[in-house]
Amino acid sequence: MSLLIPRWIKALFFLITMFISLLLFSAPILLVIADALLPSAFLSASLSPSSLTLHTFSSHLNNYDFRHSLIDIPLLSILRSAIILCVYSFCDGPRLSRGPYLAAATVCAVASLVFVSLKASYIFMVSSDVRAMEVAMFVSSVGLAIGHVVVAYRTSCRERRKLLVYKIDVEAVRVSACKNGFPVYHKILQEARTQ
Numbered sequence: 001m002s003l004l005i006p007r008w009i010k011a012l013f014f015l016i017t018m019f020i021s022l023l024l025f026s027a028p029i030l031l032v033i034a035d036a037l038l039p040s041a042f043l044s045a046s047l048s049p050s051s052l053t054l055h056t057f058s059s060h061l062n063n064y065d066f067r068h069s070l071i072d073i074p075l076l077s078i079l080r081s082a083i084i085l086c087v088y089s090f091c092d093g094p095r096l097s098r099g100p101y102l103a104a105a106t107v108c109a110v111a112s113l114v115f116v117s118l119k120a121s122y123i124f125m126v127s128s129d130v131r132a133m134e135v136a137m138f139v140s141s142v143g144l145a146i147g148h149v150v151v152a153y154r155t156s157c158r159e160r161r162k163l164l165v166y167k168i169d170v171e172a173v174r175v176s177a178c179k180n181g182f183p184v185y186h187k188i189l190q191e192a193r194t195q
Contacts, residue, residue, distance in 0.1 A: 027151045028088050028101075035081040035144040039137050040074040046133035066119065068127075070134060073141050076115060080108045084148055097159035105152035109145040116141050 023030065061071060087104035088096075095101070120138045124130055 024154075028084075028155060031144065031147055031151050032081045032085045032088075035077050035148070038140045038144065039077040042133050042137035042140060043070055043074050046070070046131050046137065066122075068123075070123075070137065073116065073119070073137055076112050077141055077144065080112050080145065080148070083108050084152075094159070094163060097156055097163055099156060102149075102152040102156045105148040109149045112145050113142060116145070 063069070064071065066072075084101075084105050088101050091101050116138060123134075
């Protein structure tokens with residue numbers, strides 16, 4: 001029985017570690033999903049349940065006013081998520097390390113932070129009856145915008161580390177190939193440097 005407890009602990013530790021690794025690896029996708037859904041959920045919770053129809057949504061869009069309407073915060077989050085997801089899906093390992101994903105996440109985050117900050121300062125100063133769900137919607141939008149930049153930076157650093165390890169491995173192959181007299185590996189090294 002005493003031998004089973006350490007195995008269970010090791011197995012549990014392994015499963016938790018693998019789950020955390022999976023979450024970290026898929027953090028860009030999970031953050032995009034959360035960014036698309038969370039502000040919309042807060043907006044629908046702040047509205048009355050009877051007003052959650054397609055007709056009232058279109059009327060919110062038709063009667064949009066920057067000073068009063070809150071429909072633009074979820075739409076901004078969805079647009080930000082779509083742009084970041086498109087850039088992320090078109091980038092592979094080397095491009096993720098060079099910065100298009102990080103640049104897109106930063107530009108989208110800064111633009112949305114400016115918009116949300118201006119809107120929040122105006123709404124909170126003018127309106128006296130701000131509900132908790134509206135505050136949560138603004139806070140979640142700001143937090144998710146910052147989260148996009150953090151995740152993009154960490155993804156870029158991770159891909160740079162992978163490329164560094166790959167370059168070290170290519171150099172090790174070249175050195176061992178020169179010692180053994182295999183000229184084929186010079187061709188592999190040239191291809192790795194051009195990529």
